[in-house]
Amino acid sequence: MAYHQPTQSRYSQCDSYFIESDNDGIYAARAEARERTRAIARMQQRAIAEELSRATADEYQEDIMDHMEHMESETMPDVNSIDIQTEIQWFMRPYLLDFLVEAHAAFQLLPDTLFLAVNLLDRYCSRRVVYKRHYQLVGCAALLIAAKFGDRKERVPTVRELRSMCCSLYDEEMFTQMEWHVLQTLDWAIGHPTVDGFLQLALSEVPYDPEVEHMTWFICEVALFHKDFVSTRPSVLARSSLALARCILARPPVRQSQWAGTYDPATVLNLSNHLYQPSQVLARKYASIHLSSVSTTVEDFLQQQAQIARRNTPPISSVDVAQQKHNADGYLAPHTPQKSQYGSVMQHGCLTPPITPDNDFGENNYGQGHSLLPRIYPSTPTPLSNVQQGPPQYSYQQYLPPQHVH
Structure with missing residues (x-):
């Protein structure tokens, strides 16, 4: 029986059809x-x-350090300019940062990216009047710029992904337009030396300890949520956070002769006072075993310190109790920080360019059927269709502040 020999073959000439x-x-x-x-x-x-x-x-090393210290002074936000914003207020900022922390973790970006994104956000708010309905859009644009600047290319979020996380409130063109406008406003000066950059320099002087590094990240991210540290230089914040982290973990302090050991005691004390009630999003993020469960470690440390303080505190009289109750009901009670009342026109600023979405639920439609919700927030409200179906995963509805009486 004869076999037909093909005239053409996709394979190269071979003397045998058998392979050894x-x-x-x-x-x-x-x-x-x-x-x-x-x-x-x-x-x-x-x-x-x-x-x-x-x-x-x-x-x-010395030249690098001089350049970083020069750049951090050139790229610091102005708290006074943010104070005179006409719409956005300081109590809105932690809710936006919760969103950015979740987005940062979802895309598995580098720690440096989050610190740079917050710096870009604050610097933009220092120079431009920002509508509260655009506040989340500015934050997303800052995160996108920071990721493109220093993160891995395959981890950079796309505009479509950011639009999905914002519940499709903004068009894709608005993200691109805001990204360009942020860059133009900041004169394309993106290279801000972040807290993580200075932290890596400080950690290079001591034996590597991943738990200390994770604890320092946690403390630095807690500081992002508070107005007190917006004007603190990253170099000071990094060394002070490192000193506090080593104290919490019972590590020996760094020698004063080293750069990492020259921290600011006042900043360390201020940081320790803000560890008691961190953001729930931040606490959940750092409860992960991949980050050494440092938020749980901090909670245990604070409970131990409270027990020690109770044992060492002498009994107080009824007069002192009444005085403490009076103080708690008065000016010393925890309250939302509010800015001073300024004029309606911002100095040295102009309005942000993106067009308001067609469905402007911030002032007109959002209150329909929801009269008990505060009308001053959220800055980027969720569309009514989403409200009826329940709050989406990345909506600001889960971050609504306590109700306000007008």
């Missing part, structure tokens, strides 16, 4: 050995590159 079997695994062993050799060569090249980088860094 690798019964003894010789070819597989040789391939594995070649791959092992390549891996060893790559490791050696990486080690050589790191050694050269360390040698270069040591040589230019």
